Amino acid sequence: MNYGIVSQDQLEKIEAILEEKLVKLGVDCVIVIDMAGNTITARGKGISKYDVYSFAALAAGNFATVDAMAKIIGEQEFSLLFHKGETSSIHFSKINDELLLISLFGRDISLGFLRLNVVEAIDQIRALWA
Amino acid sequence: MQGGDILSFINVRDKVVQIKIVYYGPGRCGKTTNLEYINRTYKKQIVSEMVSLKTHGDRTLFFDFLPFDMGKIKGYDIKIQLYTVPGQVKYNATRKLVLRGVDGIVFVADAMEKQREKNIYSLNQLHENLQSYNESIFKIPLVMQYNKIDLKEHGIPILPISVLQKDLNSRLKVPFFEASAITGYNVAATLKKIIFSSVISIQKKLL
Numbered sequence: 277m278n279y280g281i282v283s284q285d286q287l288e289k290i291e292a293i294l295e296e297k298l299v300k301l302g303v304d305c306v307i308v309i310d311m312a313g314n315t316i317t318a319r320g321k322g323i324s325k326y327d328v329y330s331f332a333a334l335a336a337g338n339f340a341t342v343d344a345m346a347k348i349i350g351e352q353e354f355s356l357l358f359h360k361g362e363t364s365s366i367h368f369s370k371i372n373d374e375l376l377l378i379s380l381f382g383r384d385i386s387l388g389f390l391r392l393n394v395v396e397a398i399d400q401i402r403a404l405w406a
Numbered sequence: 407m408q409g410g411d412i413l414s415f416i417n418v419r420d421k422v423v424q425i426k427i428v429y430y431g432p433g434r435c436g437k438t439t440n441l442e443y444i445n446r447t448y449k450k451q452i453v454s455e456m457v458s459l460k461t462h463g464d465r466t467l468f469f470d471f472l473p474f475d476m477g478k479i480k481g482y483d484i485k486i487q488l489y490t491v492p493g494q495v496k497y498n499a500t501r502k503l504v505l506r507g508v509d510g511i512v513f514v515a516d517a518m519e520k521q522r523e524k525n526i527y528s529l530n531q532l533h534e535n536l537q538s539y540n541e542s543i544f545k546i547p548l549v550m551q552y553n554k555i556d557l558k559e560h561g562i563p564i565l566p567i568s569v570l571q572k573d574l575n576s577r578l579k580v581p582f583f584e585a586s587a588i589t590g591y592n593v594a595a596t597l598k599k600i601i602f603s604s605v606i607s608i609q610k611k612l613l
């Protein structure tokens with residue numbers, strides 16, 4: 277897999293998966309970033325509201341920090357990364373060693389339901405490189 | 407996948423290239439000051455606020471982040487992402503994290519005489535940190551910046567360029583600039599050089 281260049285075809289398939297599994301569910305915004313903090317794609321109505329590039333840089337840093345902490349205490353990784361706020365919450369999920377999927381969602385979506393859809397979306401995205 | 411294979415992210419459909427440039431160097435050498443100057447001077451090309459994760463004493467804790475729009479090269483929209491690392495010795499774990507996926511590095515050396523050893527130590531550690539990502543300091547686009555030369559006028563002992571070159575650049579032989587991040591002298595020249603080198607290197611990897 278050479279994720280460094282995502283072809284037009286791959287990008288469109290990823291976006292279709294995100295729309296189908298997460299935007300339709302009602303997430304505010306879903307972003308795929310790489311571990312270096314680059315934005316691969318962002319979907320959902322929230323993307324015009326937020327500064328997606330800064331968000332991606334911080335999200336990659338946050339994920340990398342937690343991952344490094346896991347290694348120090350001998351864990352492979354912490355599988356659930358979730359920040360809960362008053363009106364919005366953030367959910368992180370690893371697609372593979374290079375890519376992360378981040379969902380921003382409001383109170384109307386339950387974490388359990390979101391996680392189910394994230395897992396399905398990630399399975400489908402992984403299959404694109406299989 | 408190993409770090410050595412990592413390219414900056416290229417979106418072929420929307421014709422966008424994101425390039426990650428990291429300002430690296432010992433504590434208090436002036437990395438953050440470089441970004442602050444760029445942020446003030448190129449307001450028009452900067453799409454969002456500079457993000458600084460710092461301590462109360464204004465030392466970088468994790469990184470500074472400044473996205474910078476370069477305009478188009480060969481039809482591609484070039485988005486530069488500028489980062490700094492935290493320079494304090496104790497923060498090497500976080501320094502390493504910031505280096506992940508880096509496309510180009512500015513090594514900011516502190517030209518003050520008393521910082522001589524710290525510059526060398528920091529450069530050696532950069533070499534090791536890059537190795538941990540299977541990258542090589544001899545291959546990655548790199549520019550040297552000898553910062554704080556304005557202090558010479560204030561009677562503060564400054565290392566001669568020949569000494570800095572011998573200490574830091576005798577094997578690397580990369581482009582170098584004398585600079586003063588606080589006055590802005592050669593800050594833009596450094597930035598342009600590293601952007602240019604990074605773009606060339608990415609083009610080579612693509613072809």
Ligand SMILES: Nc1nc2c(ncn2[C@@H]2O[C@H](COP(=O)(O)OP(=O)(O)OP(=O)(O)O)[C@@H](O)[C@H]2O)c(=O)[nH]1
Nearest residue numbers: 433434435436437438439466492493554586587588
């Ligand atoms: N005289 C002079 N002072 C400078 C120059 N560049 C930076 N400084 C000063 O040096 C101090 C440290 O600068 P920073 O930019 O915060 O240094 P840094 O490399 O980001 O430090 P860390 O975040 O701890 O790694 C500040 O007080 C700056 O004003 C320069 O070119 N000349």
Ligand SMILES: [Mg+2]
Nearest residue numbers: 437438465466
């Ligand atoms: Mg700093």
